[in-house]
Amino acid sequence: MNSGLRTVGVEEELMLVDPVSGTPASAGDTVHEAAVARLGAGADHLVEREFKMEQTEIGSTPTTDVAALRDELRVVRRTVAAAAGSTGVHVVAVATNPFEVNPTLTENERYARMAKMFGIIAAQQLTCGQHIHVAISSPEEGVAVLDRIRGWLPLLIALSANSPYWQGQDTGYASYRSIAWGQWPTAGPTxxxxxxxxxxRAINDLLATGAAMDDGMIYFDARLSASYPTLEIRVPDVCMDVRDSALIAALARALVDTASTEWRHGHPVDPIRIEVLRGAAWRAARFGLCGDLLDHRTRTAVPAWAMIDALVQHVLAALRTNGDLELVQESLARLRDTGTGADLQRAEFARRGLFMDVVQFAAQRTLE
Incomplete structure (x- = not known):
């Protein structure tokens, strides 16, 4: 593998559910303990506790090979699922649970302070996202990339959309997680x-408002990692199909590569206003791949797949260099045929009108 390629890694938040009813299960601590035991020494980066007891988080090892990343995520999903099964619960890659939810806070001093500070936003929050870490050579490169990828990020929401249900009802959105997550005062585009x-300076000014307790609560759509020499893209839903997770990772890395090249060649930043970015993200969350999305270059709404094609063209050189073009083309062809996770959830619900079916279907797809 070309050592000049950027490494990429993925973190996925997964839902814990009762295996029969599909309702959320408050088993985060026991699942974490069982998963660490199965994964062995050095597994800290592979599985972690999350904000709510109805969740767990898994991660991949940074790699230049997106196909290897996909395969590792599949193995970790299955290993954590086996660990969860030994404790009497299932893991499911859905970004929101369709049932009515009253989530339980994980016992942690910082989480307790968050719950006290942010009230109902923290109390109701039970969402599962996918975070992609792409290596950068310097903070200067990272900021230059952040400034240049803003307009493309809503497309990653549309591609990953996997949260149509919230508190027992169909929201009308493909990615309602994006809307729920956006209630945090530091979340969203920049x-x-x-x-x-x-x-x-922007972070320090934001911290001064009290909208975040510390740097760890800077929930920008994309940010410099506080812990690693990476740029972290945080907009996607967790994907039901691990192949979609790999697709998102490949596109995210290609966006970083392309933006870095633009910066090095002196290309100017698009001065797209944050209000427009919010509107573009809303359209992506609302319609997924089934409606019109914003073309941020022309400030017009166009069919979703026309924008996905535009994204591929925008990052085509990077996809070829990274060896990801075939993977991306195959994944997009499959998505055109099957639809997003949100589409699959709705199709499953349409069979019998039971959320239990939706969760059990998603649990099976999570491990495929």
């Missing part, structure tokens, strides 16, 4: 930063 100093 203005351009211009420089590393501008990036840190």
């Amino acid at each position: 203005e351009t930063f211009g420089s590393v100093e501008g990036y840190h």
